[in-house]
Amino acid sequence: ETGVTQTPRHLVMGMTNKKSLKCEQHLGHNAMYWYKQSAKKPLELMFVYNFKEQTENNSVPSRFSPECPNSSHLFLHLHTLQPEDSALYLCASSQDYRLTGASYEQYFGPGTRLTVT
Amino acid sequence: LAKTTQPVSMDSYEGQEVNITCSHNNIATNDYITWYQQFPSQGPRFIIQGYKTKVTNEVASLFIPADRKSSTLSLPRVSLSDTAVYYCLVGDDGSGNTGKLIFGQGTTLQVKP
Numbered sequence: 209e210t211g212v213t214q215t216p217r218h219l220v221m222g223m224t225n226k227k228s229l230k231c232e233q234h235l236g237h238n239a240m241y242w243y244k245q246s247a248k249k250p251l252e253l254m255f256v257y258n259f260k261e262q263t264e265n266n267s268v269p270s271r272f273s274p275e276c277p278n279s280s281h282l283f284l285h286l287h288t289l290q291p292e293d294s295a296l297y298l299c300a301s302s303q304d305y306r307l308t309g310a311s312y313e314q315y316f317g318p319g320t321r322l323t324v325t
Numbered sequence: 326l327a328k329t330t331q332p333v334s335m336d337s338y339e340g341q342e343v344n345i346t347c348s349h350n351n352i353a354t355n356d357y358i359t360w361y362q363q364f365p366s367q368g369p370r371f372i373i374q375g376y377k378t379k380v381t382n383e384v385a386s387l388f389i390p391a392d393r394k395s396s397t398l399s400l401p402r403v404s405l406s407d408t409a410v411y412y413c414l415v416g417d418d419g420s421g422n423t424g425k426l427i428f429g430q431g432t433t434l435q436v437k438p
Binding site: 313 | 367374
């Protein structure tokens with residue numbers, strides 16, 4: 209138990225569906241992240257929020273839309289996804305988001321296994 | 326861009342010490358070296374972070390030579406539960422931002438009985 213929860217744990221959706229992934233952290237952290245992990249590929253950073261403000265968007269397609277209403281909650285809204293978007297989506301949080309020096313330890317949730325049919 | 330190179334896989338036996346070496350020839354002056362562990366279908370877990378010489382915590386040790394072009398994660402007396410993928414991460418993505426973690430392929434450690 210890392211203090212970061214994600215729901216749902218598994219999701220199957222069609223390409224025309226709209227769904228949302230939810231992440232909640234109980235650690236009092238200020239930074240939250242979305243990562244994508246496809247089969248046999250390294251984790252890819254998608255978005256970073258620091259104090260509810262988006263600070264990083266790693267050229268993610270617009271069919272992925274993040275939302276961070278407060279420092280404890282992070283959503284990833286999904287619409288018109290493609291089969292190649294099937295992956296494990298991981299949420300993480302850290303105390304803060306440091307631009308230089310040592311990176312803050314990131315605490316990851318268990319992930320949502322997404323299958324797009 | 327400080328990239329890392331580490332073995333794709335390693336095998337070990339229970340009770341042995343495991344050393345995983347990571348090469349980062351282009352490490353920048355202000356880059357730190359961080360290691361994460363990931364079990365199947367779980368998110369990565371922070372193991373250790375260091376800048377130079379040796380860092381030790383309750384889980385592992387990190388050895389960094391003076392030139393900092395490589396580092397070695399040492400896991401003492403591994404058990405079957407240490408079977409996982411181990412990622413070595415260095416500094417930033419080239420833009421000076423160390424808040425972003427850039428994961429490589431990692432080293433898959435298989436511990437055998």
